[in-house]
Amino acid sequence: MRRFLKHSLLFLGVFLILANGLSWMSLYYLRKSEFYKPSFALQKSGEQLDYIVLGSSTGLTTLNTQTIDSITGLQGVNLSMDDTSMPIHALMLEHFLAQGGKVSSCVLVFDAGQMNQQTLQQSGNAYRFLPFIQEDYVADYYRASDNTLLSRSEWLPMIGVGYYNAELFYPGLFSAIKPQRHNRFDARGNYSYPNSGGSNKEDTDLMTFRFDNPWYKKIKAVCAANNIELILYHPPKFKSEVKSDTAVSNFINHSQLLQDTTFFYDELHVNSEGRQLTSVAFANEFSKRIKK
Amino acid sequence: MLFNSLDFAVFLPIVFGLYWFVTRQNLKLQNALLLISSYVFYAWWDPRFLALIVLSTLTDYIIGKQLNHATSSAYRKRLLALSLVVNLGMLGFFKYYNFFIASFQDAFSLFGQPLEIRGLSIVLPVGISFYTFQTLSYTIDVYRKRITPSKDLLAFATYVAFFPQLVAGPIERASHFLPQVLRKRKFNYKWAVSGVSLIIWGLFKKVVIADNCAFFVNQIFGDPAAFSGLELFLGAVLFAFQIYGDFSGYSDIAIGVSRLLGFDLMTNFRFPYLSKNIADFWRRWHISLSTWFRDYLYIPLGGSRLKTLLNVRNVLIVFLVSGFWHGANYTFIVWGAIHALLFLPLLLRGKNRLHLREQSIKPIEVLKMILTFALVTVAWIYFRSDNVATANQYLLEMISGSWVDLSFFTGRFKYLLLFLIAMSSIIIMLAHEIKAYKLAQREVRLSAFLKLFYCLLIVFMGAFKNPLEFIYFQF
Numbered sequence: 001m002r003r004f005l006k007h008s009l010l011f012l013g014v015f016l017i018l019a020n021g022l023s024w025m026s027l028y029y030l031r032k033s034e035f036y037k038p039s040f041a042l043q044k045s046g047e048q049l050d051y052i053v054l055g056s057s058t059g060l061t062t063l064n065t066q067t068i069d070s071i072t073g074l075q076g077v078n079l080s081m082d083d084t085s086m087p088i089h090a091l092m093l094e095h096f097l098a099q100g101g102k103v104s105s106c107v108l109v110f111d112a113g114q115m116n117q118q119t120l121q122q123s124g125n126a127y128r129f130l131p132f133i134q135e136d137y138v139a140d141y142y143r144a145s146d147n148t149l150l151s152r153s154e155w156l157p158m159i160g161v162g163y164y165n166a167e168l169f170y171p172g173l174f175s176a177i178k179p180q181r182h183n184r185f186d187a188r189g190n191y192s193y194p195n196s197g198g199s200n201k202e203d204t205d206l207m208t209f210r211f212d213n214p215w216y217k218k219i220k221a222v223c224a225a226n227n228i229e230l231i232l233y234h235p236p237k238f239k240s241e242v243k244s245d246t247a248v249s250n251f252i253n254h255s256q257l258l259q260d261t262t263f264f265y266d267e268l269h270v271n272s273e274g275r276q277l278t279s280v281a282f283a284n285e286f287s288k289r290i291k292k
Numbered sequence: 293m294l295f296n297s298l299d300f301a302v303f304l305p306i307v308f309g310l311y312w313f314v315t316r317q318n319l320k321l322q323n324a325l326l327l328i329s330s331y332v333f334y335a336w337w338d339p340r341f342l343a344l345i346v347l348s349t350l351t352d353y354i355i356g357k358q359l360n361h362a363t364s365s366a367y368r369k370r371l372l373a374l375s376l377v378v379n380l381g382m383l384g385f386f387k388y389y390n391f392f393i394a395s396f397q398d399a400f401s402l403f404g405q406p407l408e409i410r411g412l413s414i415v416l417p418v419g420i421s422f423y424t425f426q427t428l429s430y431t432i433d434v435y436r437k438r439i440t441p442s443k444d445l446l447a448f449a450t451y452v453a454f455f456p457q458l459v460a461g462p463i464e465r466a467s468h469f470l471p472q473v474l475r476k477r478k479f480n481y482k483w484a485v486s487g488v489s490l491i492i493w494g495l496f497k498k499v500v501i502a503d504n505c506a507f508f509v510n511q512i513f514g515d516p517a518a519f520s521g522l523e524l525f526l527g528a529v530l531f532a533f534q535i536y537g538d539f540s541g542y543s544d545i546a547i548g549v550s551r552l553l554g555f556d557l558m559t560n561f562r563f564p565y566l567s568k569n570i571a572d573f574w575r576r577w578h579i580s581l582s583t584w585f586r587d588y589l590y591i592p593l594g595g596s597r598l599k600t601l602l603n604v605r606n607v608l609i610v611f612l613v614s615g616f617w618h619g620a621n622y623t624f625i626v627w628g629a630i631h632a633l634l635f636l637p638l639l640l641r642g643k644n645r646l647h648l649r650e651q652s653i654k655p656i657e658v659l660k661m662i663l664t665f666a667l668v669t670v671a672w673i674y675f676r677s678d679n680v681a682t683a684n685q686y687l688l689e690m691i692s693g694s695w696v697d698l699s700f701f702t703g704r705f706k707y708l709l710l711f712l713i714a715m716s717s718i719i720i721m722l723a724h725e726i727k728a729y730k731l732a733q734r735e736v737r738l739s740a741f742l743k744l745f746y747c748l749l750i751v752f753m754g755a756f757k758n759p760l761e762f763i764y765f766q767f
Contacts, residue, residue: 003481004479004481004485008488011740011744014744015744015747018744018748019748022748022752023751149298158751161751162751162752162754162756163756163757165751165752165754165756166706166709167706169752183705
């Protein structure tokens with residue numbers, strides 16, 4: 001028995017060293033690369049930026065910062081990430097600022113349904129921030145989430161990397177070879193759906209919302225504390241009209257900007273052509289506000 | 293409690309420590325610990341159904357004792373019938389009640405007489421098919437006077453509820469397992485190390501192979517019409533490896549955990565995808581169930597020693613019952629029927645008992661293995677599909693659909709990556725199995741270095757985000 005326990009402990013020790021070593025390496029290379037948006041934000045935090053775009057897949061695929069920059073003469077990056085929600089947007093803003101980023105405006109692209117949510121629950125899809133688990137704000141985020149075990153990645157990176165191995169371990173290896181490679185976004189953080197798809201929806205919905213989401217309030221507070229102007233933006237949504245029940249001056253509502261299904265990839269997302277039209281419309285509105 | 297859960301990773305060392313360090317000197321205490329641990333293990337899923345295990349245990353324990361004293365043949369038969377009624381009654385009610393109601397309704401509707409009987413909202417107790425078969429085998433063996441009944445209720449209850457194999461087998465026989473419960477266990481270093489090997493190998497098959505395959509299988513079988521012929525073909529192949537990795541992985545972990553506690557469970561899988569024909573497949577797949585049906589159904593029916601027609605009948609009965617054992621759905625019956633039809637030509641030609649040389653794999657044998665795997669995979673399509681019509685459609689689409697479109701697997705980086713992980717892990721597994729097969733080993737053996745390697749593969753290739761229950765829990 002003593003021999004078995006001794007060998008088991010030795011085996012466990014070697015296994016933990018190797019698994020954590022490999023995990024730490026993959027997180028290290030991801031942190032140093034531009035593969036995911038948090039690392040990309042770190043690289044961009046040193047640049048002189050006028051605005052950043054925060055949002056989920058709609059933010060990522062609706063506002064093309066290159067088009068906006070060419071019209072407004074400003075310099076911006078898109079830090080939106082697909083499959084995320086308001087808590088991750090708040091985390092991204094905190095991360096960008098904590099890494100030394102400086103910016104005058106923050107465009108928050110949201111969906112009316114999202115804004116109506118009152119829950120304080122963390123979004124579970126924060127794996128892209130795991131390379132920054134040593135930062136307090138990231139560790140705190142994981143500690144407050146449903147899967148608190150992942151916060152142990154601070155000391156045992158194999159937990160988080162093992163759990164998200166397809167999303168972190170292999171991209172980590174890949175980033176060691178090609179650190180400049182981006183995961184589905186261009187040099188300014190944008191991504192576009194192809195000119196295909198559409199929607200069969202026939203009736204127009206009307207959705208009323210209020211700016212009550214607790215994570216929105218957090219973003220608003222962080223912006224205020226850092227002297228950043230917060231611009232709220234609702235992107236086009238096929239056959240949907242959204243209205244706020246309170247008048248907010250910094251809200252650009254483009255929910256009904258596009259009516260034709262040919263501009264949509266699906267009900268929620270515009271396609272490449274729709275993105276171009278929306279980005280131009282946004283840039284015109286945005287520059288008016290900047291001039292004010 | 294799932295073997296691949298954090299709960300079990302905490303549970304097992306606690307049981308192991310108490311078992312070898314606290315209760316080792318006292319066999320009764322050690323068995324009591326095993327029984328309590330087994331009930332905790334089961335209650336973790338749903339404590340209400342512990343009552344069924346206790347009922348099955350007490351019924352067969354008492355009937356076993358009565359059988360020992362009974363001299364009248366009629367009385368002995370009545371006792372056996374009582375055990376069958378209790379165990380099969382439980383199984384029938386929880387597993388098949390709604391199926392029979394629906395079937396009756398369909399049958400009456402055919403004759404224009406709609407039957408209005410409501411189905412019940414019944415939760416299937418995990419592992420009920422396994423432990424009822426285990427207790428049944430005990431009573432039948434006592435009835436046949438092949439074993440003497442247990443005089444120790446604690447030992448008998450431990451045999452029925454032994455947690456490593458309680459919910460998904462192997463289905464142990466009392467003649468093999470009860471003596472182990474009744475004698476003092478000694479810790480054996482080599483035995484324990486081989487147990488650790490099997491646990492790691494089983495986890496690799498479950499977490500890396502089965503759960504990664506499941507990612508694709510669930511989507512493809514969820515909407516077969518949306519996929520090309522080649523994608524459907526790959527979906528079927530991946531399901532073949534999913535169910536193998538899932539079920540044999542569970543058995544390996546169960547056997548491995550038992551070895552850590554000083555027990556020897558029967559081998560349940562012996563490289564079934566290296567079988568050279570269907571008869572060979574059934575000597576290698578779910579061995580504890582196929583031998584159960586052989587001993588308690590096929591042989592009592594007369595086996596293969598009767599006239600040809602009766603032999604055919606016996607084979608059909610065994611395979612259909614075996615299919616039905618898996619679940620209350622016609623898909624399982626069709627699955628059993630396909631296997632019966634594939635088995636019958638071998639039986640009629642007298643090739644079902646061929647002793648195959650395992651040490652070499654000649655090219656012609658490789659072809660036989662591939663053909664057997666292909667036939668087994670076709671049958672799996674029925675096993676996995678929601679209904680027979682969907683399975684037929686799946687097969688049709690697979691044959692008639694495009695065989696150049698693979699975009700589902702290659703269209704997105706993540707999908708391609710998971711596909712490569714699934715395929716490479718299958719190749720790794722087969723390489724080990726072929727080696728063990730050639731050496732006529734009954735299981736894959738791993739050196740210390742390979743154990744470490746597979747632990748790392750489990751961490752970096754395992755599908756942890758959406759842990760799936762073991763498929764055979766539902767049976």
